Amino acid sequence: MRAGVSPMTVSRVINGRDGVRPQTREAVQKAIDALAYTPNFAARSLVKSSELRIGVIYSNPSAAFMSDFLTGVFEEGSTHGARFILLKGDGGRPPSPEALHELVASGISGAILTPPLCEAQGVLDVLQAAGLPIAAVGAHRCKDAVCVRVDDRRAAYEMSRLLLDLGHRRIGFILGNPDQAASAERMAGFFDAVREVGDADVRVVQGDFSYASGLIAGEQLLNDPRPPTAIFASNDDMAAATVSVAHRRQLDVPKELTVVGFDDTPAAVMLWPPLTTVRQPVHKLAAEALALLVSNIMAGGPPQRREIILEHDIVMRQSTAPPPAAEDA
Known part of the structure; x- marks a missing residue:
C-alpha cells in the first residue's frame, strides 16, 4: 500500500470511520488522491447489506409521464423487495454533482434514469465512475447501460402518415427537448413521411415536452397567415396545450384543426376531444x-450494455379528421 498502512486502515479512512490517527488519515487520503482511486459503491453496498437499493434519478417536465414511469418502477420493484431512493433535478436539468455523489455514497446498488437525464453525460459519468449498473428509459445513446425504449422514428413516421393519408398538407410539428435523442428521432420520422408525398407545407417549432412550451408553440403555429390544418406534438402534454390554444381561439378540434400527440399518458384522455396519439x-x-x-x-x-425496443401503437381517438373542405390543403 502506497501509504504504508494496512488494508483495514485504508477501509476505515474510505468509509469515514473512527480509530485512525489524523496524520495516518492524511497520508491515506493523499495516496487515494494520487492514485485517483474511486471505490466501487455497487459492490460495497452488496457486501454491507442484502437489501436492494435503487436510485431513481429524474427531472421530467411531464407529470403524466412520471406518474406512469414511477408506477412501473414501484410495481416491478415490489417483486424484488427493492428500496428506492429518489433524486430530482429541476426544470429538466440534472441534480447537482454534490447530490449525485451523495446518492452514490449512500450505498445504492444501481440507478434507473428517466428522460432527459437518461442521456445526460454528467450524470452517467458519476454513476459509471462508481461502477454502478444503470438502466436508462428512453435513451438512444447507450454505453455500459441497459436502455429500454420504443422506435421513436418509426412511431412518428406512422403518425405522420396517418395525417397525410387523411389529406392534410399544411402540418405543424412541435419538437421536444433538444437535448434528447428521442426528439430528433421523432422529427426524423415526421420528415420521412413528408418526403413521401412531396407537396406538404410543414413548419417546425421548438418545445421541451412541457405543457407550458406547448402553449407557446401552439400560438406560434396558429399565428401563421396560413396556419396548419393539423399539428403533431412530440408528446401528449404539448398536444393538450395545443388543443387549449385552439379552444381559446374558438377553433373546433378536429373539424377545423387536427391535433395528435405521443406517449398515450393520462393527459391524452383528460381533455376534449381525447387525443389520437x-x-x-x-x-x-x-x-x-x-x-x-x-x-x-x-x-x-x-x-452490461443492452438495448431493448418495445412495441408502440397508434391509438385513434376524436382529435383527428380530414382537413376542412373549404381549405386548400
Whole structure:
C-alpha cells in the first residue's frame, strides 16, 4: 500500500470511520488522491447489506409521464423487495454533482434514469465512475447501460402518415427537448413521411415536452397567415396545450384543426376531444428496465450494455379528421 498502512486502515479512512490517527488519515487520503482511486459503491453496498437499493434519478417536465414511469418502477420493484431512493433535478436539468455523489455514497446498488437525464453525460459519468449498473428509459445513446425504449422514428413516421393519408398538407410539428435523442428521432420520422408525398407545407417549432412550451408553440403555429390544418406534438402534454390554444381561439378540434400527440399518458384522455396519439408503454418500459437492472446487479461483474425496443401503437381517438373542405390543403 502506497501509504504504508494496512488494508483495514485504508477501509476505515474510505468509509469515514473512527480509530485512525489524523496524520495516518492524511497520508491515506493523499495516496487515494494520487492514485485517483474511486471505490466501487455497487459492490460495497452488496457486501454491507442484502437489501436492494435503487436510485431513481429524474427531472421530467411531464407529470403524466412520471406518474406512469414511477408506477412501473414501484410495481416491478415490489417483486424484488427493492428500496428506492429518489433524486430530482429541476426544470429538466440534472441534480447537482454534490447530490449525485451523495446518492452514490449512500450505498445504492444501481440507478434507473428517466428522460432527459437518461442521456445526460454528467450524470452517467458519476454513476459509471462508481461502477454502478444503470438502466436508462428512453435513451438512444447507450454505453455500459441497459436502455429500454420504443422506435421513436418509426412511431412518428406512422403518425405522420396517418395525417397525410387523411389529406392534410399544411402540418405543424412541435419538437421536444433538444437535448434528447428521442426528439430528433421523432422529427426524423415526421420528415420521412413528408418526403413521401412531396407537396406538404410543414413548419417546425421548438418545445421541451412541457405543457407550458406547448402553449407557446401552439400560438406560434396558429399565428401563421396560413396556419396548419393539423399539428403533431412530440408528446401528449404539448398536444393538450395545443388543443387549449385552439379552444381559446374558438377553433373546433378536429373539424377545423387536427391535433395528435405521443406517449398515450393520462393527459391524452383528460381533455376534449381525447387525443389520437402514439402509445408508448411507459409503465412497461420502466418495469422492463428495472427488471433488467436488478438482473444485472444480482449477476455481479461489470455493468452490461443492452438495448431493448418495445412495441408502440397508434391509438385513434376524436382529435383527428380530414382537413376542412373549404381549405386548400
